[in-house]
Amino acid sequence: xxxxxxxxxxxxxxxxxxxxxxxxxxxxxxxxxxxxxxxxxxxxxxxxxxxxxxxxxxxxxxxxxxxxxxxxxxxxxxxxxxxxxxxxxxxxxxxxxxxxxxxxxxxxxxxxxxxxxxxxxxxxxxxxxxxxxxxxxxxxxxxxxxxxxxxxxxxxxxxxxxxxxxxxxxxxxxxxxxxxxxxxxxxxxxxxxxxxxxxxxxxxxxxxxxxxxxxxxxxxxxxxxxxxxxxxxxxxxxxxxxxxxxxxxxxxxxxxxxxxxxxxxxxxxxxxxxxxxxxxxxxxxxxxxxxxxxxxxxxxxxxxxxxxxxxxxxxxxxxxxxxxxxxxxxxxxxxxxxxxxxxxx
Amino acid sequence: xxxxxxxxxxxxxxxxxxxxxxxxxxxxxxxxxxxxxxxxxxxxxxxxxxxxxxxxxxxxxxxxxxxxxxxxxxxxxxxxxxxxxxxxxxxxxxxxxxxxxxxxxxxxxxxxxxxxxxxxxxxxxxxxxxxxxxxxxxxxxxxxxxxxxxxxxxxxxxxxxxxxxxxxxxxxxxxxxxxxxxxxxxxxxxxxxxxxxxxxxxxxxxxxxxxxxxxxxxxxxxxxxxxxxxxxxxxxxxxxxxxxxxxxxxxxxxxxxxxxxxxxxxxxxxxxxxxxxxxxxxxxxxxxxxxxxxxxxxxxxxxxxxxxxxxxxxxxxxxxxxxxxxxxxxxxxxxxxxxxxxxxxxxxxxxxxxxxxxxxxxxxxxxxxxxxxxxxxxxxxxxxxxxxxxxxxxxxxxxxxxxxxxxxxxxxxxxxxxxxxxxxxxxxxxxxxxxxxxxxxxxxxxxxxxxxxxxxxxxxxx
Numbered sequence: 001x002x003x004x005x006x007x008x009x010x011x012x013x014x015x016x017x018x019x020x021x022x023x024x025x026x027x028x029x030x031x032x033x034x035x036x037x038x039x040x041x042x043x044x045x046x047x048x049x050x051x052x053x054x055x056x057x058x059x060x061x062x063x064x065x066x067x068x069x070x071x072x073x074x075x076x077x078x079x080x081x082x083x084x085x086x087x088x089x090x091x092x093x094x095x096x097x098x099x100x101x102x103x104x105x106x107x108x109x110x111x112x113x114x115x116x117x118x119x120x121x122x123x124x125x126x127x128x129x130x131x132x133x134x135x136x137x138x139x140x141x142x143x144x145x146x147x148x149x150x151x152x153x154x155x156x157x158x159x160x161x162x163x164x165x166x167x168x169x170x171x172x173x174x175x176x177x178x179x180x181x182x183x184x185x186x187x188x189x190x191x192x193x194x195x196x197x198x199x200x201x202x203x204x205x206x207x208x209x210x211x212x213x214x215x216x217x218x219x220x221x222x223x224x225x226x227x228x229x230x231x232x233x234x235x236x237x238x239x240x241x242x243x244x245x246x247x248x249x250x251x252x253x254x255x256x257x258x259x260x261x262x263x264x265x266x267x268x269x270x271x272x273x274x275x276x277x278x279x280x281x282x283x284x285x286x287x288x289x290x291x292x293x294x295x296x297x298x299x300x301x302x303x304x305x306x307x308x309x310x311x312x313x314x315x316x317x318x319x320x321x322x323x324x325x326x327x328x329x330x331x332x333x334x335x336x337x338x339x340x341x342x343x344x345x
Numbered sequence: 346x347x348x349x350x351x352x353x354x355x356x357x358x359x360x361x362x363x364x365x366x367x368x369x370x371x372x373x374x375x376x377x378x379x380x381x382x383x384x385x386x387x388x389x390x391x392x393x394x395x396x397x398x399x400x401x402x403x404x405x406x407x408x409x410x411x412x413x414x415x416x417x418x419x420x421x422x423x424x425x426x427x428x429x430x431x432x433x434x435x436x437x438x439x440x441x442x443x444x445x446x447x448x449x450x451x452x453x454x455x456x457x458x459x460x461x462x463x464x465x466x467x468x469x470x471x472x473x474x475x476x477x478x479x480x481x482x483x484x485x486x487x488x489x490x491x492x493x494x495x496x497x498x499x500x501x502x503x504x505x506x507x508x509x510x511x512x513x514x515x516x517x518x519x520x521x522x523x524x525x526x527x528x529x530x531x532x533x534x535x536x537x538x539x540x541x542x543x544x545x546x547x548x549x550x551x552x553x554x555x556x557x558x559x560x561x562x563x564x565x566x567x568x569x570x571x572x573x574x575x576x577x578x579x580x581x582x583x584x585x586x587x588x589x590x591x592x593x594x595x596x597x598x599x600x601x602x603x604x605x606x607x608x609x610x611x612x613x614x615x616x617x618x619x620x621x622x623x624x625x626x627x628x629x630x631x632x633x634x635x636x637x638x639x640x641x642x643x644x645x646x647x648x649x650x651x652x653x654x655x656x657x658x659x660x661x662x663x664x665x666x667x668x669x670x671x672x673x674x675x676x677x678x679x680x681x682x683x684x685x686x687x688x689x690x691x692x693x694x695x696x697x698x699x700x701x702x703x704x705x706x707x708x709x710x711x712x713x714x715x716x717x718x719x720x721x722x723x724x725x726x727x728x729x730x731x732x733x734x735x736x737x738x739x740x741x742x743x744x745x746x747x748x749x750x751x752x753x754x755x756x757x758x759x760x761x762x763x764x765x766x767x768x769x770x771x772x773x774x775x776x777x778x779x780x781x782x783x784x785x786x787x788x789x790x791x792x793x794x795x796x797x798x799x800x801x802x803x804x805x806x807x
Contacts, residue, residue, distance in 0.1 A: 202774070203437050203490050226439035227773045287420065287429070 058085060173234050176266065180273045196290035197297070201229040204298055213303030215239045222301065236300040240275060240307045241268035244318045260318035260325055275307035276300060433483045434490040435474065441773040442493045448545070450552040453514075454507035458499045460760035462768045465495045465548060473551050479597035481561035482544045488799055492772055497545055498795075500538070500761055502531070502754045506546050509708050509750075510553075513658055517706060525658075526703045528710075530666065530746060532727050533754030535715035536796025542754065543662050543712050550660035550708075556599050556606075556651060560591065560663040560694065564717075567685050569674035576641075581689040582675065588640040588690065589633070595647070596630045602657050603627040609653055612646050614639040626650060641689065648693070651704050659707035663694050667717035670742050686741050695745040711749070727751060756793030765795070766802060775802045 056064070062085075066073035086093045163169050174194060182190035206223045216239045225232040244260040245267070251257040263271070280289075280296040299305040448463035466473045474495065477483060489495055509527040516525035531539040543559075550557050560566070571587045596603065606626035613619050615638050620629050626647060633643030651659050663669075669691040675683040685691050696702040697709040713727070722742035725732050729751075732738055757765070766784060769775040777783045791797035 199491075202439065203434070206439055227441075228776065 062088075171230060172266075173237065173269065174230065176269055177233065177237075177273065180270070180277075193290050196288070197294045198229040198233070200291055200294035201232045201297065202226050204294060207298050207301040210303040213239075213301075213308075215301065225301070232301070233297060236297045237269050237272045237276070240300050240305070240311050241272035242311050242314045243268065244314065245271070246314060246317050246321070249324075257324050258317055258321040260321060272307065272311075275310050276305070279306045431485065433478065433485060435478075435483065435495050436489075436493055437491055438493070440491060440493040441771065443496070443768060443771045445496055445768075448497065448499070448548055450549050452499065452507070453549055454504060454511040456504050459501050459504050460758070460764055461499050462496050462764050463499055465497065466552065467494060473548060476551050476557075476598040477544065477547060479594055480547060480557060480559040481594065482547050482559065484540055484561070487541070491774055491803070496768065497541055498538075498757075498761055498765055498768075499545075500542075501758065502538075502542055502752060503545055505752050506531075506542055506710075507549070509710075510546075510549060513706050513708060514553075517658065524703055525706045526700070527708045528698050528700060528749040529708070530698075530727065530749050530751050531710070531712040531754050532751055533713075534756070534794065536794050537754045537756060538795050539712040539714075539754050540664055541795075543664060543710060546660060546708070546710055547662065550658075551598065553658070554602050555658045555660050555707075556595070556602050558591075558595055558647075558659065558661045559598075560690070563663055563665040563668040563691065566688060566690055567668055567671075567673035567675070573675055573688070575677075576689070579689070580687070581692055582683055582687055583641050583689045585637040585640050588644050589637045591690075592630050592640055592644060592647075593634050596627065596634060600627065603630060606650060606657065608646075608650065612642070614642045614646070620646070648702075648704075651707065652702070654705055656705050659704045660710065661694065661697055661704070661707065662710045662712075663698075664712050665714035665717065666711040666746075667714050667720045667723060669695070670720045670723040670739070670745075671718060684741065686745060698749050699745050700748050709749075711746075757795055757798065758793070759788065762788050762791075762793055762798060765798060769799075769802050777802075 063073040065071075086096055168175075177197075178187065178190045178194050181193050204226065206226050209222050216235060219235050219239075220228075220231065225235065242263065244262055246258045246260055248256040249259050276296050277293060279299070280292040283292045283295065296305060296307075300307055443462075445462050445464040447466050449466065452458050452463070465477070483489060483495070506529070509529055513525045513527055516523060531542050533539060547557055547559060565571070566584065566587065571584045573582045573584050575581075576583050603626045608620060608622050608624050608626065608629070611619060611622045612629075614629070614633060615636070618632060618636075618639055620632070629643050629646055633639040650656055669685040669688075671685065672682045673685045673688060675688070677683055686695060693702075694709075694711075697704070698711055713723070720742070721736070722732075722738040722740075723746070725736075725738060726743040726746055732743070763779070763784060766775065766779045766787065770777070770779050787798060787801045791801045
């Protein structure tokens with residue numbers, strides 16, 4: 001009885017031909033033709049069809065004729081208006097339909113012509129502003145806008161300034177202050193409060209400089225701050241904002257260890273705002289929120305706010321616990337996920 | 346039925362115990378018996394030997410410690426909020442001082458001055474600003490607190506207001522003893538500067554020693570916040586408390602002129618008070634200010650005297666004319682709404698505005714307001730258009746302003762806007778330099794409206 005399980009046949013055991021190449025076979029249908037750089041590509045042939053040998057347009061024909069006969073050739077680049085053609089050719093005028101004979105377009109009820117904008121001459125005052133503004137730098141006339149027909153105003157200068165974006169019109173600081181003040185999504189109310197704060201900063205007496213107040217380096221003279229209330233607010237907030245925050249991590253043996261973490265700019269400002277508004281809320285004698293807040297901002301710049309104490313407290317604790325700083329640039333793990341402070345300096 | 350034993354009991358002598366000594370008591374005495382022991386001081390019952398603290402812990406009752414109720418200090422004292430709301434600050438020491446010419450009376454009707462900024466007259470002896478303050482010519486939300494000193498823009502409309510002054514003064518200078526009355530209404534869009542024009546008119550009038558009578562906000566007259574009473578003869582409702590206030594303002598603002606005015610005849614104020622012929626008008630007002638019952642009579646005396654030949658010229662102004670063109674909030678005893686024109690003070694002003702009454706020499710100036718509910722009848726009257734008979738408009742409004750010149754207060758011209766913006770930037774408040782691009786941008790955004798121009802130039806959110 002032959003073995004039933006043996007299916008191997010001699011043909012299946014045939015080995016590969018010895019010199020068979022392993023390169024893939026080239027299917028001529030799949031090969032894409034390529035043009036060598038030496039040989040120029042063949043000129044595209046005209047499509048063969050019913051419109052193959054039509055006469056050139058009327059104006060071109062007239063131009064050719066004028067070229068041969070000697071005469072004024074019509075304008076080729078913009079095409080010939082039908083009116084011009086009718087004017088030139090009496091036969092065409094005769095055969096033209098009735099509508100065309102009446103030469104439309106000579107009288108129009110409205111004007112479509114655009115007044116060309118020219119730069120005002122320097123010696124003769126045209127506009128009030130240009131004549132009365134003495135030190136104003138001359139507005140450069142965008143030459144390109146003048147070349148573009150129909151452009152009334154010069155093109156904007158690119159890239160657009162940061163304030164020209166609809167959703168980021170205002171300074172980031174004021175946006176953050178507004179959102180900080182906002183309660184229950186009432187943004188308009190918060191904005192008006194910010195406006196009131198800035199108005200109070202304008203009108204309060206200028207802050208008096210005090211020794212030992214660690215204001216940011218580069219702060220302008222304090223007497224000039226009320227004229228620029230945004231700068232005023234920024235000086236106060238950025239000066240008291242802490243550099244680090246302390247978070248207590250579980251250590252071994254049921255203890256907690258203070259670990260300082262560095263803060264980003266926005267986070268730092270957030271801390272400063274919280275301290276300032278907490279100090280402002282304690283002032284019950286001031287009646288309005290905006291007035292209280294603005295008064296506290298003045299206090300910060302003058303160095304008598306309680307926010308400074310909170311800031312120094314945080315910084316002292318951070319210095320004391322600097323040994324706990326987590327330095328592990330290789331790993332990106334959220335601080336909340338880390339169980340033990342790792343890697344010590 | 347009375348039991349017979351009662352009588353027997355009373356008749357029988359009291360049974361006395363032989364062993365117990367009887368207290369010796371007198372009948373009908375008030376002295377206490379000697380045997381009574383003195384009262385013990387109150388304290389814990391002697392039976393409880395536990396300490397009070399332990400006792401408290403062991404008892405099952407919940408004890409809530411009651412805190413004494415402390416009367417909370419109110420956030421605002423009475424009247425404090427109104428004071429805060431009405432507080433007017435006219436200077437900001439932080440702003441840079443701008444040197445500007447003073448707005449003097451020489452500028453009345455001067456067309457060349459249009460489109461320039463002028464400072465309101467102020468000096469050590471000049472009390473014009475204080476008098477304007479007394480008249481409540483300055484209003485809140487007019488951006489005075491941002492600038493070093495109050496300055497105003499001289500506009501085309503200011504020239505037109507000056508024309509009114511010119512016409513009255515021409516009569517005065519030529520010595521004609523005729524009547525010279527000018528009546529005008531300032532009308533325009535919101536924030537176009539009508540109240541500021543009233544302020545400028547008052548400034549000139551005070552400098553020229555005119556008598557200035559100003560109702561700073563007509564809304565106060567109609568919202569039902571002041572006392573009112575019906576006067577029988579004229580069927581008008583008097584507001585005596587408000588009139589007293591008004592007289593006070595007039596007195597403060599026009600001290601010098603009123604001192605010079607002498608009464609042409611004797612008058613009776615109220616029931617008893619009398620003022621004699623030849624008394625100074627100031628004296629009349631001073632007596633009236635003390636007693637609200639005399640106020641309305643004194644006000645009438647003042648107006649009557651100002652209508653006589655030889656009296657000083659008058660400027661009578663009222664702001665927010667729209668407010669007295671809608672029904673008032675007052676009610677009569679039958680609970681019907683009182684028409685605003687039936688209130689005595691608005692009625693008097695409108696009589697002058699429509700020419701029913703007139704000063705000897707004077708200007709009656711009203712300004713409309715945008716912060717008011719719709720006044721269709723007044724709008725129709727201001728436009729001077731025919732009223733559709735099917736429109737149910739108030740028929741009393743039209744005739745009340747009949748014949749008054751309507752001065753249309755327009756948006757700023759480019760020159761005026763440029764002057765304002767230069768002033769802002771010189772004051773150090775506006776940061777941008779005023780060049781062609783900035784100017785065009787701000788002017789286009791604000792459409793030349795002064796209020797909007799300020800907010801676009803000084804927008805806090807930059």
